[in-house]
Amino acid sequence: MAVERATRQRDAIRSVIQASKRPLSPGEVLHAARSEVNALGLATVYRTLKLLVAEGAAQVITLPGESPRYEMAESAHHHHFQCNTCRRVYDVPGCPGDLRRLAPRGFTVEHHDVTLYGRCRDCARRKMHASR
Amino acid sequence: MAVERATRQRDAIRSVIQASKRPLSPGEVLHAARSEVNALGLATVYRTLKLLVAEGAAQVITLPGESPRYEMAESAHHHHFQCNTCRRVYDVPGCPGDLRRLAPRGFTVEHHDVTLYGRCRDCARRKMHASR
DNA sequence: GGCAATATGAGAATGAATTATCATTATCGT
DNA sequence: ACGATAATGATAATTCATTCTCATATTGCC
Numbered sequence A, B: 001m002a003v004e005r006a007t008r009q010r011d012a013i014r015s016v017i018q019a020s021k022r023p024l025s026p027g028e029v030l031h032a033a034r035s036e037v038n039a040l041g042l043a044t045v046y047r048t049l050k051l052l053v054a055e056g057a058a059q060v061i062t063l064p065g066e067s068p069r070y071e072m073a074e075s076a077h078h079h080h081f082q083c084n085t086c087r088r089v090y091d092v093p094g095c096p097g098d099l100r101r102l103a104p105r106g107f108t109v110e111h112h113d114v115t116l117y118g119r120c121r122d123c124a125r126r127k128m129h130a131s132r
Numbered sequence C: 001g002g003c004a005a006t007a008t009g010a011g012a013a014t015g016a017a018t019t020a021t022c023a024t025t026a027t028c029g030t
Numbered sequence D: 001a002c003g004a005t006a007a008t009g010a011t012a013a014t015t016c017a018t019t020c021t022c023a024t025a026t027t028g029c030c
Helices: A008-019 A026-033 A042-054 A121-130 B008-019 B026-033 B042-054 B121-130
Strands: A058-061 A069-072 A079-083 A089-092 A108-119 B058-061 B069-072 B079-083 B089-092 B108-119
Touching (some): A008 A042, A008 A069, A026 A042, A042 A058, B008 B042, B026 B042, B026 B069
Parallel strands (some): A079 A108, B079 B108
Antiparallel strands (some): A079 A089, A108 B108, B058 B069, B079 B089
8 A cells, every 4th residue: 555755845835834824825835835945846735735625634725716635634614715916825714703694594504714815914915005 | 899799599598597597517517508598509608698797787795715607697695505416506695794893903804705505495304205 | 774665756647627719600780 | 771899609728726747856765
């Protein structure tokens, strides 16, 4: 049976995701992890992300119209914010509460996703300066 | 300048979307409109959907991990429900309310999306019978 | 250190959704 | 009904994210 090995690239990828306070796309992971492992390939990023998700260490975050992003599995229920300017995605700690009541009669709600859109702190600041 | 013409296929596509109480994928539109125009092509569906959106008659609904669906433009703010069984998407009239407070400090919220997941009425009923 | 087995990297291949092509057909103002 | 022009349908082409391939490099146990 296949035994799993520890490699520089896996360590780099794992630590990049752990260090990030926001979900990262495979491309973002690649970019960030290359400061650790220079010749890192995209295929390895995909392979490792799949591993991390399979072992429950990471989870997939899918927002409308976006390809998947990855973040370390968090126990706390939370949602996400996407910046309309830089397109980056951030965690949002809260939750609007019980949404079961919104569903039409006869529908059973099992879970929900909430996505906020707007301008992130960085882009808000940038905008402010630009329009000075 | 290009003058826009009324055709059987456009009428069929428009009426299919208007008649539907839920957002439809291009494939669903094609299928439904073929009962009206037999030889309808997928390209025409895409072209017409784009037209309808451009003129503001229809709007694009994008849910996480899903390709776009289309529904007639509605004035009322609302959200969507996706059935975990049949994958169909339904309108949900309500809204959890003001979500601005959830965003971290420095973030500006401009709009939001809420998606509920669970079992739709049809699938709940079907499940009930199956497990009799 | 040696070696069998796993992991990697680069690029090719795939898959799914959407768009482009173009010869043919349909629309609509006259 | 005619004719200029827009629309259609079939399918090829494109796009993009993801997976596969396979020769080479690494890892971990002895």
